[in-house]
Amino acid sequence: MLLSLGLGLVLTGLLAGVRPWVLVPFGVSVVASMVLGSLLIPWLQRWKAGQVIRQEGPQSHLKKAGTPTMGGISFLPVGLLVALGWTGWDPQVLAVAGLTLAYGFVGWLDDWQVIRQQSNKGLSPQQKLFLQLGIAAVFCGYLAWQGIPTGLTVPGLGRLPLGGLFWPLAVFVLVGTNNAVNLTDGMDGLAAGVVAILLFGLGLIQADPQLSLLAFGLSGACLGFLAHNHHKARVFMGDTGSLGLGGALAGLALLGDQLWALAWMGGVLVVEALSVIVQVSYFKYSKRKTGEGKRLLRMSPLHHHLELGGWSEVQVVGSLYGITALLVGLGWAWWHWAGV
Numbered sequence: 001m002l003l004s005l006g007l008g009l010v011l012t013g014l015l016a017g018v019r020p021w022v023l024v025p026f027g028v029s030v031v032a033s034m035v036l037g038s039l040l041i042p043w044l045q046r047w048k049a050g051q052v053i054r055q056e057g058p059q060s061h062l063k064k065a066g067t068p069t070m071g072g073i074s075f076l077p078v079g080l081l082v083a084l085g086w087t088g089w090d091p092q093v094l095a096v097a098g099l100t101l102a103y104g105f106v107g108w109l110d111d112w113q114v115i116r117q118q119s120n121k122g123l124s125p126q127q128k129l130f131l132q133l134g135i136a137a138v139f140c141g142y143l144a145w146q147g148i149p150t151g152l153t154v155p156g157l158g159r160l161p162l163g164g165l166f167w168p169l170a171v172f173v174l175v176g177t178n179n180a181v182n183l184t185d186g187m188d189g190l191a192a193g194v195v196a197i198l199l200f201g202l203g204l205i206q207a208d209p210q211l212s213l214l215a216f217g218l219s220g221a222c223l224g225f226l227a228h229n230h231h232k233a234r235v236f237m238g239d240t241g242s243l244g245l246g247g248a249l250a251g252l253a254l255l256g257d258q259l260w261a262l263a264w265m266g267g268v269l270v271v272e273a274l275s276v277i278v279q280v281s282y283f284k285y286s287k288r289k290t291g292e293g294k295r296l297l298r299m300s301p302l303h304h305h306l307e308l309g310g311w312s313e314v315q316v317v318g319s320l321y322g323i324t325a326l327l328v329g330l331g332w333a334w335w336h337w338a339g340v
Contacts, residue, residue, distance in 0.1 A: 005193065005321070006030060006223055009200045013216075016204050016332060025213050026200075026220035029082045033075040033224025041228060041235050044068035067233060070111045071225060072241025076104050079221030083214040090210040096251035097214075099139050103178055104244030106131045111238040122239070129175070135247070136174035140167055143254060154260045155338030170254055177253075177262065178246035180273040183301045185242040188231040190303060190317045194268050194324045195245050196222035201265045201328030202249070205335045206256050218248055231313050265331040268324050275302040 013023050045068055080097045087093045109131075110122035123131075150166035153159045162169065185191035196219045203215030222245070228234045237245075253262035263270060279300035287293035297305040306316045 005196070005226070008325070009197070009219070009223070012329075013200070013204065018204065022209075022213065023216060025082050025086045026216040026223075029075075029079050029217045029220030030224040032082065033078045033221040034227045036078055037071065037074040037225055037228040037235065040071070040074040041068055044070065044235065067236055069115070069236040069238040070108065070240050071229065071235040071237045072104055072107060072239075072244050074228075074235070075221040075225040075237075076100060076218075076241060076244045078224070079218035080214075082221070083217035086213050086217070087210040092208060092255055093210050093214045095139075095142055096211070096248060096255060099135065099174075099251040100218075100244045100248040102135045102138075103132070103247030104240050106135070107182075107239030107241065107243035110243075111240050132175045132178055132243075133171065136171045139174060139251065139254075140170050143170065148255070149257070152259055153257050155335050169259075173254065173259060173262070174247070174250045176273065177250040177266075177269070178243050180266070180269040181246040181249070182239060182242040183276055184269055184272045184303070185237060186301060187303050187307070187313050187317055188233040189226055189229050190320060191242055191245070192222045192226050192229050192237060193317065193321050195249065196220075196226065197321065197324045197328055198249065198262075198266050198269070199252075201331060202252050202256070202258060202261055204328075204332050205258065205261055206252070208256055211252055211256050214248075215252055218245070231317070261331055261335070264334075265324070265328045267327045268320050272301045272303065275305070276300045 010023060010026070013026075014020065080100060083093055084090075084097060106123075106128065110128065113122035144167075149159075150163055151159045151161045152166075152169075181191055181195060184194060199215045199219035199222065203212045203219065206212035206215055225237065225241075229237065249262060249266065253259050275297060279295060279297050282296050283293040298308040299305055303316050303320065306319075307313065311319075
C-alpha cells in the first residue's frame, strides 16, 4: 500500500502539471523519514515510551499497548527541514514551521505525561485548549502583522469579505484542525496517510510556490512515517505528530488562502471530528431528556463505528484513503475549472 500510495501521488502531481524538480523535496522527505524512523524506534523502545491504550476504546486495540509513541519527532522535523532547505528559509515557510513545532510541542507535553504517569490521561482538556488557543492567537497576530486579506476565496464564487469575522474563523480553523487530526489518529496508518494525501493536494493548488514545497515536503515525511506506522504499527505518531500536522495544515490554508480546500479536501478529518461532536451532544441531550444517555454511533470517532460494524482496520483505513484521494481530485478539478 505504501509504494502504491507514493507512486500514485507522484503520478498525480506530474499529470497535474507539477514540474518534476518540485517533487524532489517530496522524495527526499520520504527516504529521510523512513531512515530516521528506523533509528528512532529502538531508542523509544529502550526508553519505554510505550502507548497506554484507553479502556473505553475497541477491545481489539488493547493488544497495541506498549507500542512506542511520540513518533512525530521522527517525521515532522524532516519535512520542515527539507522544505526550509529547498526554499532558502522563506519567511512564510518559517512561520508555518514555527506553528507546526509549537503545536507539536504541546502534543509532546501530552505524550510525555502519558508515558510518565503510565495513564492515557496526559494534559487536561482545559490545559491543552489553553495552549492551543494561545498559539492560535500568536499566529493570528503574525497574520495581522503581515496584512493578510481578511476574506475567504472560493473557486467559482470569488472572494467573500469577512472583515473582523475572519479572526474568530482563523482561531477556529487552527484549533479545530489540530483536534480533527488528533481524533483521526486512532488506527494504524490512518491519520498519516490521510494527511499525506491532503498535504499533497494542498501543494497542488497552492499559489505560493514556497508553501507548495512545504506541503510536498511534509506530505513525503508522512508517507515515510507510514513505512513504520502502517498495520501492524511499530510506532504511533502520538499527539506530537497529530497536533503538529494539524498546525501545519491550518497554517498552510490560512497563509495560502486555501480554507475552502482544507474543508473540502480534508472532508475525512471534518467528518471524524463531527462524529465525535454529534455523539457527545446526542448522549448528553438524551440523558437530560430520558435519564439515560443514548448513542447514534456504536463508538466515535467514525472509524471506530465502522470497525465495530465488522470492518477490519485495513478496510477502514484503505476506504478513508480512497475518499480523501477522491476529494483531493475533485478539489483540484474545481480549482482548475474555476481558473484560480
